[in-house]
Amino acid sequence: MTQHDAGGSVPALRTDRLGRRYGKVWGLRDCTLEVPAGAVAALVGPNGAGKTTLLEMIIGLLEPTEGQVSVFGQASRAGTAEALARVGYVAQDHPLYRDFTVAEMLHFGRAMNPSWDQGLAQARMDALGIPLNRKIRRLSGGQQAQVSLTMALAKHAPLLVLDEPVSSLDPVARLEFMRDVMATAADHALTFLISSHVVSELERFCDWLIILTGGHVQLAGPADDLLAAHRLLTVPRATPDAELPGRTIHRTDSDRHSTVLVRTDPVALAVHSRSGWQDGPVSFEQLVMAYLQRPSTATTSDNPGPAAARPGPSTKAVTR
Amino acid sequence: MFRFRLDGSSGVPPYLQLVHQVRQSLLLGYLREGDRLPTVKEVAADLVINPNTVVKAYRQLEHEGLAGGRPGQGTFITATSSPVPPEAHQDLRASLEGWLRAAEEAGLDDEAVTALIAVARQDLRQDLEKERVP
Numbered sequence: 001m002t003q004h005d006a007g008g009s010v011p012a013l014r015t016d017r018l019g020r021r022y023g024k025v026w027g028l029r030d031c032t033l034e035v036p037a038g039a040v041a042a043l044v045g046p047n048g049a050g051k052t053t054l055l056e057m058i059i060g061l062l063e064p065t066e067g068q069v070s071v072f073g074q075a076s077r078a079g080t081a082e083a084l085a086r087v088g089y090v091a092q093d094h095p096l097y098r099d100f101t102v103a104e105m106l107h108f109g110r111a112m113n114p115s116w117d118q119g120l121a122q123a124r125m126d127a128l129g130i131p132l133n134r135k136i137r138r139l140s141g142g143q144q145a146q147v148s149l150t151m152a153l154a155k156h157a158p159l160l161v162l163d164e165p166v167s168s169l170d171p172v173a174r175l176e177f178m179r180d181v182m183a184t185a186a187d188h189a190l191t192f193l194i195s196s197h198v199v200s201e202l203e204r205f206c207d208w209l210i211i212l213t214g215g216h217v218q219l220a221g222p223a224d225d226l227l228a229a230h231r232l233l234t235v236p237r238a239t240p241d242a243e244l245p246g247r248t249i250h251r252t253d254s255d256r257h258s259t260v261l262v263r264t265d266p267v268a269l270a271v272h273s274r275s276g277w278q279d280g281p282v283s284f285e286q287l288v289m290a291y292l293q294r295p296s297t298a299t300t301s302d303n304p305g306p307a308a309a310r311p312g313p314s315t316k317a318v319t320r
Numbered sequence: 321m322f323r324f325r326l327d328g329s330s331g332v333p334p335y336l337q338l339v340h341q342v343r344q345s346l347l348l349g350y351l352r353e354g355d356r357l358p359t360v361k362e363v364a365a366d367l368v369i370n371p372n373t374v375v376k377a378y379r380q381l382e383h384e385g386l387a388g389g390r391p392g393q394g395t396f397i398t399a400t401s402s403p404v405p406p407e408a409h410q411d412l413r414a415s416l417e418g419w420l421r422a423a424e425e426a427g428l429d430d431e432a433v434t435a436l437i438a439v440a441r442q443d444l445r446q447d448l449e450k451e452r453v454p
Binding site for chain 2 (some may be wrong): 038040141224
């Protein structure tokens with residue numbers, strides 16, 4: 001397998017000014033983003049940020065109020081069989097028929113999906129030591145998650161969407177599940193979009209990061225590039241944001257000095273830094289937490305894609 | 321077979337940790353020219369990390385001339401390892417461990433140990449400099 005290439009090839013996923021309104025409230029608005037083929041993308045945001053709304057529109061379960069979703073260059077229309085076939089989905093609570101046996105569950109998958117790969121499904125159950133004749137409800141939480149993932153993989157969909165796949169699992173089952181996901185990602189040319197609350201574990205899983213708060217994308221792009229574009233500065237307390245090199249994302253003021261996480265670049269840093277200021281790299285967790293704690297803004301300037309440059313209608317931050 | 325490890329709390333990006341481990345192992349003689357590195361899938365499953373991270377680390381090693389991919393066979397170490405024999409490293413490491421134990425017993429914390437080593441190294445360098453220019 002090869003590392004994804006952000007430019008050139010058709011992205012696995014693209015959303016263009018995607019929005020969904022629930023009554024008077026926008027659950028998600030102005031969402032423009034791309035995930036390149038082969039990436040393992042993490043979707044992070046607090047509860048009510050619009051993650052599930054976004055994921056359900058991507059998999060074709062929910063119709064957008066505005067904007068559109070394309071998967072590998074093809075526009076998806078919600079509710080159509082072909083939209084559902086191109087995206088594999090593992091839901092948060094692993095909804096399986098609890099009175100089915102594993103074999104019956106796989107049979108159901110075969111009946112529902114024309115491109116179903118029964119060989120792959122059975123081989124995975126063998127490799128994971130999950131007996132085909134066991135009832136779903138007698139499987140452990142980790143095994144149920146594995147069956148859910150197998151159902152998604154056997155569809156042979158090139159894009160897999162996992163909504164909080166490990167939130168119900170204990171730490172060991174979580175590790176084993178993610179080990180399986182990572183090995184699968186290495187074996188097949190698949191693109192993953194994984195939503196998660198477990199920020200501390202994300203760095204090792206994802207190479208693409210999307211932060212969503214208050215119904216708006218706050219940050220999106222290759223994780224390493226995003227990390228390199230931020231620095232943690234220690235400056236005298238009185239220093240105003242305007243004098244700092246770059247845009248202030250998060251600021252902690254103590255008695256004498258302030259610690260500020262800024263989005264910046266080496267040139268701005270070299271030009272604006274003063275003696276006595278300290279600066280250092282930002283860890284993945286610091287970066288994510290800084291954006292999660294920030295009041296939600298309707299900016300789309302961090303989004304890749306041409307829509308970000310287009311002047312759009314002004315949007316207000318929605319209530320969370 | 322060489323095995324990588326990952327320190328989640330170090331703050332060093334995972335791909336750089338992998339690169340550092342190969343560099344360090346070459347210096348210490350644990351890896352030698354011709355050794356095969358584990359496959360991308362093996363590392364991804366072993367450490368539970370994104371395979372793209374491993375690919376990125378291997379590319380960096382290739383770029384630095386330390387490793388090279390052979391089609392269908394894997395990634396192999398191409399650099400010659402440290403000229404210092406591994407036995408010399410072992411002796412030095414043993415005496416260092418003895419010293420670290422003494423420091424621990426004396427009540428020095430990690431930071432104090434690091435500071436002491438840095439100062440001692442600086443002094444030694446100056447002394448060596450003086451010996452060279454009589």
